[in-house]
Amino acid sequence: MIKVQTPEPFDPLMQEPLLPPKGHYSASKLERVLRAGHFAVTSELNPPDSADPRDVLKAAEPLIEVADGINATDASGANCHMSSMGICSLLSRAGQGVVFQISCRDRNRIAIQGDVLGAAAMGVGAVLCLTGDGVGVGDQPGAKAVFDFDSISLLRTLKTMRDEGVFLSGRKLSTPPKIFLGAAENPCVEPLEWRADRLEKKVEAGADFIQTNYIFDVDRFERFMEKVRARGLHKKVFILAGVGPLASAKAARWMRTNVPGIHIPDSVIERLENADNPGREGKEICIELVKKMRRINGVAGVHIMAYRREHMVNEIIEESGVLKDRL
């Protein structure tokens, strides 16, 4: 069993604000774990379609034991759910490390800069800047797409708020947000040739950590990491490789066709197809991926996206043995 410290609840109004340790940008657990040199684990929470705070805790439960940061998605796939802001506020109050995801699709620069202050006030220490999927793939394709920022201009803006203590308008912040800045990268989709260059641009814009999209094609990822190492980027940014358990060959094919930015090689789908128990095979594949990621030079952790299979996250991490150094 993995030993967990019982998290201390945090009440932002009754307690002193959480201060970052020396040399850290934030007080977030994720930054602490990464800077200590541990192999970090983050995982995505399935956001409830509900206004009940207990549903948030229920969704977080299977992740709490192993995740150094719980990612609250921001209407991922352009589907409406409880906001990442609401989820992060609740989980921070429960003492959990969270990653506040921001998609540029739904809010403009005025809303986002304000949200970041709000989130930081609630004790959120890590933010993930995303451009976001187009509205067309979601449950409300008639919505107006905003895209005022893109992930990179958002990163630079938040870095400016944090380090210069001003809004993009130049107005001063009396207390800047103390946040660890994250971004995504998708190493396995086109243009493969330029993906490492784009990562470099994200680092340049202000990224402190990266959570990648799903990786099922280790060869492609290795080639990406070679370029990353050649540029020395793995020393400037913590890279968490994105993995997840597939449910079946059918589900994998569906994801490949319908979810933007997912590349699954045929060999993986064949393995699921030939398995007696595809669910278990999907989990096995995921455990193998976690172990492989652990061995790649420059990978600082894994980001597990187990949509509707969150109950497996614990076992995947335990069976992979990546947290052994923290027993």
Place this chain on the structure above:
Amino acid sequence: MYSVRIFCARHARVFEKTYTVLESLFVLLHPILNKLGYNRLEKPVAIIEKLTKGFLFDCQMCGQCVLSSTGMSCPMNCPKNVRNGPCGGVREGGFCEVNSHMRCVWVEAWNGAGRMTSGLERIRAVQPPVNRELAGSSSWLRVVREKAELRLSLKQQAKQGGPDLAKAEMANAFSDARKNHPGVAPLATEPKAALAEQAVVEQTSVHKTHKAASQ
């Protein structure tokens, strides 16, 4: 037109050279342009710019042209208006996530930048979000104003207590992009005519793109 726009990105180097020559020529003409009055020039030049760049690049007249930093592939044709692309949703073969019949604007951009002399260096600069106040105005005139007046106006503004705070912060936060494209975060005084069209560019630009791509 979609095919022309693809052609331009694939011949980015020629357009880079042409643009560099034209830009320095325009900057030299600044004293004359200034005498004629930027306010008076704004509308006619914007029309010429729209026609030329509209034909070549499917230009959407954002007013802050960064073509020479985006491999001569206009980022405003990206359905997400991404100015620092590509996003993570690019389809197999380099097609757009949102409009699967269209080549990803940013795949073309990086490839185009690779064909240019200083394209790869320029595409690495972090571009700021688009200033929607400048939509519809002439980017050419803005660049000339910035490049020619910058030193002078900064000196003057420093004497008068510094430039406009909001402008200065944007210019500071995205100083890398300003090196090549001062128009993306302009500091020089804007003529009235350049700010007249404050209509937000609605998603019409996206619809136009879709139509062009399916033709």
